[in-house]
Amino acid sequence: MRKLRVAAAQVGGIQPDETRTEVVGRLLDLMERAAGAGCRLVVFPELTLTTFFPRYFLEDISSADTYFETALPGPETRPLFDASRRLGIGFHLGYAELVREGDRNRRFNTAILVDGGEIIGKYRKVHLPGHADHLPEAPFQHLEKRYFEVGDLGFPVWKAFGGVFGMCICNDRRWPETYRVLGLQGVEMIVLGYNTPEVNIHHREPAHLRMFHHRLSLQAGAYQNATWVVAAAKCGVEDGSRLIAGSAIVSPNGEIVAESAGEGDELIVADCDLDVGTDLKRHVFDFARHRRTEHYGLITERTAPVLPD
Amino acid sequence: MRKLRVAAAQVGGIQPDETRTEVVGRLLDLMERAAGAGCRLVVFPELTLTTFFPRYFLEDISSADTYFETALPGPETRPLFDASRRLGIGFHLGYAELVREGDRNRRFNTAILVDGGEIIGKYRKVHLPGHADHLPEAPFQHLEKRYFEVGDLGFPVWKAFGGVFGMCICNDRRWPETYRVLGLQGVEMIVLGYNTPEVNIHHREPAHLRMFHHRLSLQAGAYQNATWVVAAAKCGVEDGSRLIAGSAIVSPNGEIVAESAGEGDELIVADCDLDVGTDLKRHVFDFARHRRTEHYGLITERTAPVLPD
Numbered sequence A, B: 001m002r003k004l005r006v007a008a009a010q011v012g013g014i015q016p017d018e019t020r021t022e023v024v025g026r027l028l029d030l031m032e033r034a035a036g037a038g039c040r041l042v043v044f045p046e047l048t049l050t051t052f053f054p055r056y057f058l059e060d061i062s063s064a065d066t067y068f069e070t071a072l073p074g075p076e077t078r079p080l081f082d083a084s085r086r087l088g089i090g091f092h093l094g095y096a097e098l099v100r101e102g103d104r105n106r107r108f109n110t111a112i113l114v115d116g117g118e119i120i121g122k123y124r125k126v127h128l129p130g131h132a133d134h135l136p137e138a139p140f141q142h143l144e145k146r147y148f149e150v151g152d153l154g155f156p157v158w159k160a161f162g163g164v165f166g167m168c169i170c171n172d173r174r175w176p177e178t179y180r181v182l183g184l185q186g187v188e189m190i191v192l193g194y195n196t197p198e199v200n201i202h203h204r205e206p207a208h209l210r211m212f213h214h215r216l217s218l219q220a221g222a223y224q225n226a227t228w229v230v231a232a233a234k235c236g237v238e239d240g241s242r243l244i245a246g247s248a249i250v251s252p253n254g255e256i257v258a259e260s261a262g263e264g265d266e267l268i269v270a271d272c273d274l275d276v277g278t279d280l281k282r283h284v285f286d287f288a289r290h291r292r293t294e295h296y297g298l299i300t301e302r303t304a305p306v307l308p309d
Helices: A022-038 A061-067 A078-087 A170-174 A176-183 A209-225 A276-281 B020-036 B061-069 B076-089 B170-176 B176-183 B209-225 B278-282
Strands: A003-012 A042-045 A090-101 A104-115 A119-125 A157-161 A165-171 A189-194 A229-234 A237-238 A240-241 A248-250 A256-259 A266-273 B003-012 B041-043 B092-101 B104-115 B117-123 B157-160 B165-171 B188-195 B228-238 B241-243 B248-250 B254-257 B268-275
Touching: A003 A022, A003 A248, A022 A042, A022 A078, A022 A266, A042 A189, A042 B268, A061 A104, A061 A176, A061 B061, A078 A248, A090 A189, A090 B165, A104 A157, A104 A189, A104 B104, A119 A165, A119 B092, A165 A170, A165 A176, A165 B041, A170 A209, A176 A209, A176 B241, A189 A209, A209 A229, A209 A237, A209 A248, A209 B076, A209 B209, A248 A266, A248 B003, A256 B041, A266 B117, A276 B278, B003 B020, B003 B248, B020 B041, B020 B268, B041 B188, B041 B254, B061 B104, B076 B104, B092 B188, B104 B157, B104 B165, B117 B165, B165 B170, B165 B268, B170 B188, B176 B209, B188 B209, B209 B228, B209 B248, B209 B254, B254 B268
Parallel strands: A003 A042, A003 A229, A042 A090, A165 A189, A189 A229, B003 B041, B003 B228, B041 B092, B165 B188, B188 B228
Antiparallel strands: A003 A266, A090 A104, A104 A119, A157 A165, A229 A248, A237 A240, A248 A256, B003 B268, B092 B104, B104 B117, B157 B165, B228 B241, B228 B248, B248 B254
């Protein structure tokens, strides 16, 4: 048994006029509660430091740069790193990353893994959802394809907290490739955050499906790779738009062992035995004995479906 | 809307002394009921024609040849093909296939798709579960790796019944690669059968997980590829060993729209609109816009996990 006590720190709505310092204050409170509960790691959501700005169309994307971080830690976020060191707790945090490369500004939807106050891993979101162009008819925008570049770091893993860790972000969790690439590196815990609008702007669908698909994706990814999955929501109402809650800790059997009850700031905690997936990995999902890569070629050869004649 | 009325024909336990003719009689009854209910297609289980013989260890595997078909249709199975033609109903059937190639006997866990009494598609199981050697300590055997070769036909699709069809068999359903390879060919309905022992002989686990993992796998595969999935169980007690039931028809949203109630011969029916997945395929799962194959390389490059240093 390799026990790791972990928290998912759900964060309620962040309004456009809320300052970084105010948000960081909320996160520090959650981190202190997690440390007080004996957690070694606390998982914060995607784009945690501001309101979910891809809902706004801005003609000039640099007008959105106020939502981005050019350095982490920066003056307003340093207290999170200091608290990590002081409290002996690691954290995962999603944020909008602005990188200046010469004359060029590059923007990513990024997450970091921190331990002892130091960044030990960085991931940039690969599966950007939504659209790049203004949709004036939609009730709100989902312009991640406008504001961010596709992540260029792949899906790495890190040895940390006594196990093998991976990260992904929000829409990545709907894609089985995300979990499988991590699974093929022996991942034991995947941490992620999300901002998922309650309403699908692209097509009408029954409202309950948003939460159902969220849970289904986490649970299948966990089971099929025999890994823990810890997912933290930014949720509730932001500037009149509502995001789903449902922060969850999922075991390698695919079962939800902890789930948030509300849609505000909330901590959920679980004692995760990193060895729970070992039997599955040795038998049903012994990849060495069962996977047949000679029949999987299309997964990497082909991006989009080709229909039969 | 492209409506297709489909049945999954669950088949209760088949005892070792039951003849092919007796079994085919049960299948004909189910097929006639499906046709009477207006179905265009009925899905039978995996290895439908005999008891699940991989539970038995036989020193000489050719001693098991009595469980295999050397021709389909053969004398005992021809009535199924005749009924398909007469009733205007297609069927999917799993069986043990023995192929004589010169001096060599090849054995596969196979399924066919039949319409108008003619075989229009064949699939051979790729993900063979279990083990190849006798496990004398186990309560029963799961010797699929002994009795069958790995399928050599890949995961093809066929235009049939007004849509794009794919097949897989039993353990294939636990592997996201199965659904994705089919999804990359525009599959709209995946049909499959299974024989899933109620007890996991490889390691102790809570009994409810068998059914949970079965449903989770079907539901995730359906949702993540926006396809219907129709799964038929051979189930109940066979020669003292129990197999799970849970035959199900799953929509492209991942929801179970019909599920068996018992563990005997039973028909479940659903009116499947093959267009239900269209919106998902155009937006959330618009593979052309969202998949990033440049980050999926490990899925085909690597069979087994490689852990970080």
